Amino acid sequence: MRILASMAQWLFILCLPLLLAAGSIGGAVNSQWLYEYGFQKYNVSQTTGLAEAELKKAASGLISYFNSDEELIRLTVTKDSKPFVLFNDKEVAHLKDVKGLVWLNYKVSLATFIYTFLYIVAILFWRKEKQRLAKDVLYGSGLTLLLMVLLGIGVLLNFDQLFLQFHLLSFANNLWMLDPSKDYLIMLFPGGFWYDAALFCVLATLGGTVILGGVAWGYLRHHRKSTKVSSG
Numbered sequence: 001m002r003i004l005a006s007m008a009q010w011l012f013i014l015c016l017p018l019l020l021a022a023g024s025i026g027g028a029v030n031s032q033w034l035y036e037y038g039f040q041k042y043n044v045s046q047t048t049g050l051a052e053a054e055l056k057k058a059a060s061g062l063i064s065y066f067n068s069d070e071e072l073i074r075l076t077v078t079k080d081s082k083p084f085v086l087f088n089d090k091e092v093a094h095l096k097d098v099k100g101l102v103w104l105n106y107k108v109s110l111a112t113f114i115y116t117f118l119y120i121v122a123i124l125f126w127r128k129e130k131q132r133l134a135k136d137v138l139y140g141s142g143l144t145l146l147l148m149v150l151l152g153i154g155v156l157l158n159f160d161q162l163f164l165q166f167h168l169l170s171f172a173n174n175l176w177m178l179d180p181s182k183d184y185l186i187m188l189f190p191g192g193f194w195y196d197a198a199l200f201c202v203l204a205t206l207g208g209t210v211i212l213g214g215v216a217w218g219y220l221r222h223h224r225k226s227t228k229v230s231s232g
Contacts, residue, residue, distance in 0.1 A: 009136055012119045016140030016212070017147050017205075019112035024204035025105050028197055029066055035059035038193035048187045054078055058086060058188060065095070066102045091185040094175035101170060131223060134216040141213030144205065152202045159195050 028034055039045065039055045050058070054077040065073040073095050075086045087095065123133040154162050167176050178186040 008119060008122075009132075012116060012136055013140040013143060015112040015116050015119075016137070017144040018108055019116055020144055020205045020208045020212075021148075021201070022105050022109040022112065023208065024201040026102075026109055027204060028201050029102055029105075030063055031200075032056075032059055032063065034197065034200060035062070038189065038196060041196070042190050042192055044188055044190075047190075048079075048184060050077060050079055055188075062095075066099055072096060086184050088183065090175055091178065091183055094171075094178070094185070097171055097173070097175065131220065134219045134223075137212055137216040138220070141209045141216065144209040145213070148202050148206050148209065152199070152206075155195065155198045155202065159198065160191070162198075163191070163194060 036056060036059060039052070039059070044050075045052055045055060048055070057077055058075060061075040062073070065075070072092050073087065074092075076083050077086050078084065120133060123129050123136075180186045180190070
């Protein structure tokens with residue numbers, strides 16, 4: 001029984017970084033603000049020849065596609081007062097692969113959320129060990145903090161190499177190798193955008209970590225003070 005309890009505890013600690021990171025990635029994928037921020041920062045309207053209203057339409061269309069059951073995307077915008085199909089066949093096929101990763105991230109979010117929720121319920125209402133739960137949250141927050149600091153350093157020092165390795169590991173084809181002179185997907189989302197998005201995810205994960213870890217640390221500190229007062 002002790003072995004199972006220890007395994008459950010460590011699984012909870014390991015789930016926290018996954019839950020927080022997957023939640024941050026999911027938030028970035030569905031953030032219209034992040035898309036539009038990148039469009040403005042990197043002058044995408046000038047690069048693509050699309051009006052800002054059409055860029056907003058493209059952003060919302062991508063978000064809708066990632067959350068739909070459609071296999072392939074067909075996104076039409078207006079360019080030079082004429083309907084324009086934004087993505088070519090290669091880009092459409094790559095976006096299908098990207099959507100697979102988005103849904104994998106959703107599954108990781110759901111699985112880790114369900115496990116952490118059940119673990120919290122078991123510790124609080126079955127075993128009634130609030131201190132243990134607070135310590136587990138603190139350990140999980142510490143692990144998340146360490147991983148995000150390392151990832152953040154990697155992003156700041158050598159993002160291009162990390163981005164390349166991510167694509168080599170995540171995709172079984174070279175559809176992601178697009179031409180910035182003619183492929184609108186890379187015009188919409190240049191390398192700088194992905195650098196910003198990576199930092200957004202790291203900082204969002206760190207924010208959630210600080211909140212969870214802070215609450216756990218505060219509870220343990222308060223409990224220690226209460227114990228000293230009662231024993232004194």
